[in-house]
Amino acid sequence: MSPTIETLRFATAGSVDDGKSTLVGRLLHDSKSVLADQLEAVERVSASRGQDGPDLALLTDGLRAEREQGITIDVAYRYFATPRRRFILADTPGHVQYTRNMVTGASTAELTVVLVDARNGVVEQTRRHAAIAALLRVPHVVLAVNKMDLVAYEEPVFDRIVRDFATHAAELGLPTFTSIPVSALAGDNVVDRSTRMNWYHGPALLEHLETVPVSHDLAHRPARLPVQYVIRPQTAEHPDYRGYAGQIAAGTFRVGEEVTVLPSGRTTRIAGIDLLGEPVDMAFAPQSVTIRIQDDIDISRGDLIVPAGDAPAITQDIEATVCHVADQPLTAGHRVLLKHGTRTVKAIVKDIPSHPGRLVANDIGRVVVRTAEPLAVDAYADSRRTGAFLLIDPADGTTLAAGMADGSGNVGQG
Structure with a gap:
């Protein structure tokens, strides 16, 4: 493997029971990225449950609580490689109450795979995950329509879901997205192209992940x-x-x-x-x-x-969109620490205009923050690194919210 091989960071997102963990497990299994002892452990647990074959979802649901409930709770990071590229995968939860976990996983991703159950189509969580991908300026989005085996691999079902998603993506200003029909359980179009969907002429998921341009425009x-x-x-x-x-x-x-x-x-x-x-x-x-x-x-x-000729705006009033990640609410008048890059300053939440002065866990809303010292902050649309910040509880160091600054070079100007 070449020492200069590229690395792609990508995240997965999908509603509960869309088969996301199975998709990730299939991706790891069929790309031969699973160690023999891991597979043996999965086979033992699957057999103890009376399942005929290995439940590949167990390869990613690593916490005991996840295995027992059959859901993904925490962000699970997986590292694997093929001869063409290295991958850092953030497998994020699908439950609405774990939206903050998806924000964490997608914040550094260059690609997001949004999974949809072919039987259900685009649902509220699909729209929410697409909105987060747009909010975080993820460069590439893949719409993976899963469980095609349960709709007889019918092309009209796939086309209808793609049209629905495209309408919502256009409203969000999402970049162009790639649509792939898959069956994670059967392995169709995950690592190898399917022979059961001759109407689809695009790449399998792994093939797309190996060839999508990795952003080096920084x-x-x-x-x-x-x-x-x-x-x-x-x-x-x-x-x-x-x-x-x-x-x-x-x-x-x-x-x-x-x-x-x-x-x-x-x-x-x-x-x-x-x-x-x-x-x-x-x-x-x-x-x-x-x-x-x-x-x-x-x-x-x-x-x-x-x-010298291209400095960001200096401001003490930052208008931003934030995702509230803490269990304790964020309220107008809340005194916080604001961490931007390598600098941490005292600040106060002046206003929360998008909500009635209060954000709770998993809320995404607008805030105005006043800092005690001036900061040089880019617009998040211009730089995902220097346009982002964290709000921290000064009492115990808990992260309260992840923020994305507004503006087109003039942060804090509305």
Whole structure:
């Protein structure tokens, strides 16, 4: 396997009993990504339940509570590979009360597989999962119409579901999506193309996952380096060394380039870039680097280094869409900590206009947050890294909500 093989992060989402865990299990099993002892354990449990063959859903429902209830509760991350690509899979729950788990799983995904039961078609949870995919700006969406074996593999059933989903996707502004008819239980169009749906001429699911373009456009976006650590070794060899280390969130930095440090607004030039201990002329996302600058500027953890001519807005009022993930409600007037990149500041929830001043677990709504210090925040539509933030309970460190900032370059302007 090539050391430069690409990695695709993708998430699965579907309503309860749509067969999502079986689909993931089939994907792992038929791609030969399951160890022999894992398969033997699944076969033993399946046999003890009186099932004729292995219940592949057990490969993903790893918690005892999940196995006993027959549902997916937590986000299960699975890592597997084929000769063409590596995969990081986030298998998310289908229950509406676990919507926050789907947000967690899809937040870093480049592709989301939305599963639909061919017998039921597009339902409320399908629309909800599509809305979350659109909200999180997931670049690629796959509509997997499962249980085609239970509708006699009929093309009109598949076509009707695709039309229904397309109507909703258009309302959400979703990018174009790929539709695949599958039977997870029988293995049709999961890893290998089915011989029982000759009317379908597209790829099997795994084939699509192996060939869909992996987003590498981060390097072409406006450059952003959240400073994670200030390095001052103070050695005899480098007595004056001072570097600002972090992972480049977007864009490309070059030696000699003029940059601005935010929120101070001070401008300087890049004197050097160190990558893995070696000097380089340029570096790009998502590399972890140390940047050295020409001038003596006060820079600390949480600051943001950006190109001088392409800085995000500085604001203390952030308007955003958030998914509330905590059991305790979020209310207007709630004092919180806001974590943005490597910076954490005190803040207060000024308003929750989309709800009557209150969000509860799994709610998705609009908020206005006032921070104690100015922040350089991109619009989430422009950058999934520097446009996202967390709201945290200052008392116990509990994550309250995951936020996506508004705007088209002017965050907090409505």
